[in-house]
Amino acid sequence: MPKLDLHLNLRPIHWQRIFTREEPIAGLEASDDALRLALIEPNKRTGQSELRFLVEETLPEGVVVAGTIADRTRFAAALRNLLKEAGQAIHYVILSIPADPSYLRTFSFPQSVQGPKLEESMRLAIGFQLPVKPDDVYLDWEKLLTSDDERTELLLATAPKTVVDGYLGALAAAGLHAVAVELHPLSFVRAAELSPDQTLIVTERNRTSTTLAVTAGTTVRFIRVLPRAVISTDAAIDAETKKLGDFYEAEHGTAGTVVNLYALDVRQPFATHPALSSEAGRWLTSIGAAVRGATPRSADDWISVLPVGTSQAYEYQKAILFTEFISSIVIGLSVFFAAVFVGSLFLLTNVQQRTEEQLRRLSALPVPQDAAALQARKAIFDQAITTAAPLVKTFPRWSVFLQTLKAATPAGITITSLSLPSPAATFTMSGIADTRQTLNTFRKALDSTPLFAAVELPLTNLDQRSNVPFSISFRLADPTILFST
Numbered sequence: 001m002p003k004l005d006l007h008l009n010l011r012p013i014h015w016q017r018i019f020t021r022e023e024p025i026a027g028l029e030a031s032d033d034a035l036r037l038a039l040i041e042p043n044k045r046t047g048q049s050e051l052r053f054l055v056e057e058t059l060p061e062g063v064v065v066a067g068t069i070a071d072r073t074r075f076a077a078a079l080r081n082l083l084k085e086a087g088q089a090i091h092y093v094i095l096s097i098p099a100d101p102s103y104l105r106t107f108s109f110p111q112s113v114q115g116p117k118l119e120e121s122m123r124l125a126i127g128f129q130l131p132v133k134p135d136d137v138y139l140d141w142e143k144l145l146t147s148d149d150e151r152t153e154l155l156l157a158t159a160p161k162t163v164v165d166g167y168l169g170a171l172a173a174a175g176l177h178a179v180a181v182e183l184h185p186l187s188f189v190r191a192a193e194l195s196p197d198q199t200l201i202v203t204e205r206n207r208t209s210t211t212l213a214v215t216a217g218t219t220v221r222f223i224r225v226l227p228r229a230v231i232s233t234d235a236a237i238d239a240e241t242k243k244l245g246d247f248y249e250a251e252h253g254t255a256g257t258v259v260n261l262y263a264l265d266v267r268q269p270f271a272t273h274p275a276l277s278s279e280a281g282r283w284l285t286s287i288g289a290a291v292r293g294a295t296p297r298s299a300d301d302w303i304s305v306l307p308v309g310t311s312q313a314y315e316y317q318k319a320i321l322f323t324e325f326i327s328s329i330v331i332g333l334s335v336f337f338a339a340v341f342v343g344s345l346f347l348l349t350n351v352q353q354r355t356e357e358q359l360r361r362l363s364a365l366p367v368p369q370d371a372a373a374l375q376a377r378k379a380i381f382d383q384a385i386t387t388a389a390p391l392v393k394t395f396p397r398w399s400v401f402l403q404t405l406k407a408a409t410p411a412g413i414t415i416t417s418l419s420l421p422s423p424a425a426t427f428t429m430s431g432i433a434d435t436r437q438t439l440n441t442f443r444k445a446l447d448s449t450p451l452f453a454a455v456e457l458p459l460t461n462l463d464q465r466s467n468v469p470f471s472i473s474f475r476l477a478d479p480t481i482l483f484s485t
Contacts, residue, residue, distance in 0.1 A: 024052075025179055026086075027289025028093040029187070030075075030167065032064045032207040035082050036286040039090070040270075040294040049294060054275040054283055057082040066208045066227065067100030069166040072173070079174035094289040095167060095178045096187040099211050102305070103131065103158045104183070104223045106144070108151050122154055130158070138164050138181075138305040144219050155220065157183060159305040180292065180304035185213035185220045187288035192281075193265040194218050201245055201256040202264070203237075210237050214248050214256055222248060261285075330417065338398075345395070352385055396423050396482035401451070408445040408452075412438040423479035426454070433468045446474060453477040 029036040039052040057078045063071045083090055107125055109118060122141060126134060137158040144153040164181055171178055184204060194200070196217040204211040210231070214222040226240055241258055249255045262281035265271065270287060271280065292302060359378060398420070409415070412434035419428040433439035439457070446455045455474040476482070 023089075023091055025092040025094060025290075025293030026090050027096065027187070027286045027291070027293050028176075029096045029184070029286040029289060030064065031098055031184070031285075032059070032067070032209070034058050035078055036283060037082050037086055037090070037093075038283065038286040038290040039086070039088070040287075040290045048269065051270050051273045051287070051290075053086055053088065054273065054286070055082055055085040057085065061207065064098075067098030067102075067225075068163050069170055072166065072170045075170045076173035079170065079176065083174065083176075091175065092177050092179050092293070093171070094187075094293045095171065095181045096184055096285050096289040097159070097163070097167060097181060098206065098209070098225075099183045099185060099213070099223050100209050100225045100227075101160050101163045102183050102223070103137075103156075104220070105129075105156050106221060107141075107154045107156060109154070111150050111152055113152065118152065118154075122156075126156070132158065132160075137161060138307055140303045140305055142301060142303050155303065157186070157303045157305060159183075164305055178306065179297075180300070180302070181306050182289070182292075182303055183223070183305075184211065184285050185215070185223055186303060187286075187292070188261060188264070188284040189215055189218045189220055190288035190291045191266055191270070191284045192218075192288070193267040193271075199248070199252075199254045199256040201241060201248075201258045202261050203241065203258065204261040205237075212241055212244050214244065216252075216254070221252075341395070355381060355385060398482065400482055401476070404449060404451045408442070408449050410438060410441050410445065413442050423476055423482045426473055426475045428471065428473050430469070430471045433470055435466055436464075436468050439468055439470055443472070446472070451477060451481065 024039055024041050026037055026039040029038075035057045037053075037055050040049050041052045042048065043050050059078055060074065063069070063074045063078065069075050107122065109121055113121055126139070130137075130139075137160055139156065139158040141154045141156040144155050146153050159181070167181065168178055185202070188202070194215065194217055198217065200215045202213045202215060204213070208228050210226040210228070212224045212226065213220055222244070224240075224244055226237060231237055231240055245256050245258065260281070261284065262279055264281045264284060266273075266276055266280045266284060266287060270276070276283060292300060359381065401420075413431060414433075415429060415431040417428075417430045421427070433442065443455065443457045446452050452474045453476070455472065457470065457472050460470075461468055
């Protein structure tokens, strides 16, 4: 777990970020009843980190149920409304989701087990003790700070792939990219005013469940979720909370104080934000996620239930946005030069037609006295037209190629670059396919098109099932078809 320093040394945004795509990372809390977004950025005058905004969007009942998205369309619509309220372009978020479908557990190993041995021991323990199939979940762990010099403690968290993928798909539909995905308790301990030597049982009540999180200082030790469908009354929730407190005290010898999440205070320097004047605890989860977003990627080793680490996820998302940025520029320049070419061709053709019309009119006039001189000038004009006509025909008709390529490109294929050296050369094309099946369909479509030949698709990233980058080379079966009339 990285050292938590809320006086973050953040750099202001420079114009170079247009090309590096380095942008602020907001904290997004998703729960059964609301979406909350927080952003921490440096003050340009003081250089100190501060809350730039806190915005909230209420979710209708049935959109998120027991921590799982049940209606992706309405969830994405609520996300878009939330981003409009923020008033600032946001592309990256640290997503904090309810703990309902998750599993969290602490593992203890001898202090002598470190490095690769600790990694191997953890994987072995997961294989034997995880109550779900590892292939069905995304999982991650982090080392806990402890005063025990003889033991090393690791905190493991898992979340079903179907649940996390549902959130990622909804974020993508709203134009957002997740750098990390974590659980509510792992977020709010980062922003709450907690005493290092105090044990709490923090209760978080949502529309469909109540989450009980045992925290020791800023460390989450245990999580239990009580579904409202089974445990709905205050008396039943209090009874289960007491059982959890008794269990933790018996295991660790420390009694926990029960406190509602919304009753906790926000730690400095963010507690002075105007939106936190009442019920500040409501924003703890989103602020905690925003604190992680403001932490340098190289220092972020907190738990993230994504298929890749936070640094890799951030760089991958930056690469996608940069590719889209460059693709837009290339398409814009291509359209511009195509328009210039069409305009030039139209102008040359128009000049030729007008010249021929003028010559026809001149030939119908009575022969003047200077007919010989006019005849000589006509010969010069005819020579110019004769020279220009073959030149026009040497331009390949790229529209034939582009129309054929467009017809062969299925939905889900995004072409980011296309190299067209000459009609007789080998063309190269790069892009991203939403699935590998879509990429195979695209390859077969190119093979079956008579215009193309020698289609080659190198097999790379075989373990990647979505957002698959590709590079295809091919050539024209008959380059002369671009010059036929």
